[in-house]
Amino acid sequence: MTGPKHSCGVVGMSAAHDVVNHIHKALNIIQHRGQESAGIAAYRNGVITTVKNSGLVNVALTKESMAGLSGESGIGHVRYSQLVTKGVVNAQPISLETTHGSIAIAHNGDITNFEELKKKYLAQGWSFSTDSDSEILALLFSKNMSQTDDPIRALRMMMSEVDGAYSLTVMVNERVFGVRDPYGFRPLCLGELEEGYILVSESAALDSMKGTFIRDIMPGEIIEIMPDRFKSYPLSTNHPKAHCMFEWVYFARPDSIIDGKEVYDVRKRVGMILARESPANADIVMPVPDSGRAHALGFSIGSGLQYEEGFMKNRFVERTFILPDQKQRERAVSMKMNPIRSTVKDRRVVIVDDSIVRGTTLKKLVKILRDAGAKEVHVRVGCPPVIAPCYYGVDMRTRDQFIANxxxxxxxxxxxxxxxxxxxxxxGLVEAIDFPENDLCLACVNSKYPTNIPGEKHRFQSTLRTDFAQ
Ligand code: SF4
Known part of the structure; x- marks a missing residue:
């Protein structure tokens, strides 16, 4: 509710049978990662066919729009636009016909040196048909393929030119690859279904598809999946890591496991640590549904305060973040969140939310609780104050949008x-995620960027370019 908008989600699959329905299902399960557009590219008989449209998966990818789309290899994408103009032109997967075959790419993240690369290649006569940073990945990969005719070398060469965050699924004719940037900003995992192997942004998709989670793709790793096996091409050198802390705090589904840590567990620990660091003299603790639920449960365990549901959420009211102005958003919050009066009346209430960016929704929720008779309202937040922009695929772009600034x-x-x-x-957050601080990206809360961003402090020199030179 009050957090930033999500980034994107990707899927890739290789099987002995048609994969399109499986990819469609997986995209539905990771729909929370992007609601603006959805697409699937599938390979059959020497051709990659791509269907992509604006809207939720079930709107963008209908039976009618997918008629004729089939193949034993495929990739998929759900998108929330960040930097670029909205619309189907920037929907993914991006597919290209080249002299060495058909290529398709689906990207989650942001390429931080996109403008620099675009300028360089425009000067060399390249043309770009979208304003999406993901297009540079497809073009570089295609250029490298024409030089090497080897997808692994071509991907490594591409990785040596681009900076930033990218979890990718890539298709070269019938071959399907997964790629994770060397920092490991965004998640990507490997699973096995009865019919073949699958790559997907979040492991929760595997459970719902009766698949088996095999493992996370390692930072910097390229993995090729085939119907009956997979092959790994790990990064041969040590590289700094920077897993996005917001994946655990807010973006990912609570039932996903990211880099070995279950999101639900992390959120519960966040709540327990919050209760230890900032106790409240209150009667009950309640979440901002749905994203604050595990945090609130943790706060309840840590504080001994009774956990209650104090808001009933109307799931059918239009999503607040797509409404154009603040007044409409605030009205939608009232329609969406109704207080359970018997829970809050005459009580001292702790309300736990995952994060605060602008603070406007929380202001409205506090008022709803007071109007419902709450004696006191204490707010606890499962993420430190957000003070700096994200350049790695999350829609938090300008400092003036953060109330904490x-x-x-x-x-x-x-x-x-x-x-x-x-x-x-x-x-406290680092303790809850249970990773060494240096292996996490915390840039939006501590202003120390893992990669070199002009005008921002960075915490270590990127070794990306030299590591990958081949
Ligand atoms: S800046 Fe914040 S949201 Fe962006 S990758 Fe880093 S931790 Fe995640």
């Missing part, structure tokens, strides 16, 4: 009308 914690408490407000500390 303009106001202190006590000022924000007053703005949202709470009796108290506390965020988890950065140390």
């Amino acid at each position: 303009s106001y202190s914690v006590s000022e924000i408490r007053d703005i949202i009308g709470a009796d108290s407000l506390a965020y988890i500390s950065i140390d």
